[in-house]
Amino acid sequence: MNDQDGDWNYHLRILSNSARDSTxxxxxxxxxxxxxxxHGFCKLENSDDLVARIYPQxxxxxxxxxxxxxxSETGxxxxxxxxxxxxxxLDFGDMVLHDADPSLRTFFRSCLSREFSDAAVAEATCEFLIENKRKLLASFPNxxxxFFPLLLKLIAWNWEKLEKSFLKIFPGLISPGSFLPLFPSILDLPMLVVALEKVKRSSGSGSRVGGSIASIQKSAAPEMLLALMDEAYTGSTIGDGGDDSESEDNNTIDVADPLFLELLKDENDGLAERHLASPALNAALQAAASGPWSERMKQTLKIAPRLLDVYFSVTLRDANDCKFI
Structure with a gap:
């Protein structure tokens, strides 16, 4: 082919140069x-040799x-x-013996966890999951x-544009290992929005919410350890603010707050112990309840009943089919 746009060698050189480049x-x-x-050439030609040449790059x-x-939260x-x-x-992995499972998990953990608030990425992710739903549920059933907590963050932040798409994906989030912890997570969606908006206010307008959450989660581990040690030796509880706690900036995030960390997690870790005492979140909820509701909060209050309706329909159907036994 003489046309550069139709010459797969031309596009392969672009990838080769990119792989060697430092940018x-x-x-x-x-x-x-x-x-x-x-990808289009490989589908059109249906050639194992072509796939084998393109795959490494x-x-x-x-x-x-x-x-x-x-x-970095930007970029x-x-x-x-x-x-x-x-x-x-997913389409050609079998031809080159590529197991897509690690790549998929890397995408969720390393990329989507940071970019779920990006409208274009969120929409493309939903389209990808819908297009490959059968293959994902068959080959990668778990x-x-x-990653249902991460997908709930995605839809809590982008519900207005992705409502119909997410409702097609949502039944795939329900499985024997998730149907119990998923239920309280749906009920907690308004609290999740409060937490996400609090992170957004704290991180500034130029930052991605997901990147800020990643920074919070990274810094939380040592502070949580110190807080637990303090609780063990002094009897104080995690989240105690002391006498001057009321003077703290309401937009700051307490990285040792277990309820915040529970709400903002990315992966399903089972039916974890619920941390109900959270002065910081209680203050944020009071502010959200007494002040004007954000558009995202209004949308979230519409989300939960719809998701619960689908949740109970799927759960009862699967229970009758003995899938949860």
Missing amino acids: DPASDPSVLQSVKKL INKVFQRSVASLTQ TSKGLLLLAILQFF LLSQ
């Missing part, structure tokens, strides 16, 4: 377009993109590029149920 592959829009073009771009994900979004590569892995 972030996602920062070059031509890389995403080349991945999509090469696409895999290198995936690894480079993942490696470029940092604690170029990686989600659209990684989703395009994941689609290639994937969606493991």
Whole structure:
């Protein structure tokens, strides 16, 4: 083919150059377009040899993109590029013996956890999950149920645009390992929105909510350990603010607050012990209840009943089919 746009060698060179370059592959829009073009060529030709030639470069771009994900809350979004590569892995992985499971989990843990508030990434993720729903549930049955907390954050932040799409995905989140912890998580959606908006206010307008949460989660571990040690030796409870707690800025995040961390988690860890005492969250809830509701909160109050309706329908159906026994 003489036309560059139709020449797979041309697009393969773009990926090869990107894999060798020191810059972030996602920062070059031509890389995403080349991945999509090469995916189309492989579908059109249906050639094992072509897939085998293209796969190494696409895999290198995936690894480079993942490696470029940092604690930075800003910068170029990686989600659209990684989703395009994941689609290639799902469609042609069998030809090159590529197990897509680690790649999918890497996307959820390293990318979507930071970029779920990006409207374009959220929409593309929903489209990806809908398109591949049957394959994901058949080949990776625990994937969606493991990451249901992250997907609830995605929809809590983007419900207005993604309502219909998410309702198609939601039944896939319900499994024997998730149906119990999923129920209180649906009920907690308004509290989740309060927590997310509190993170947003605390992190500033130029930051991604997911990136800020990642920073909070990273810094929480040592503070939680110190708080637990203090509780063991002094009898004080995690979240005690002392006499001057009322003077603290309401927009700051207490990284040792277990309820905040529970609400903002990304993965299903079972039916965990509920941390009901949280002065910081209680204050945030009081402020949210007494002040004007945000549009996101109004949308969330519409989400929960609809999700609960689907939840009970699927759970009762599967219980009757003995899937939860």
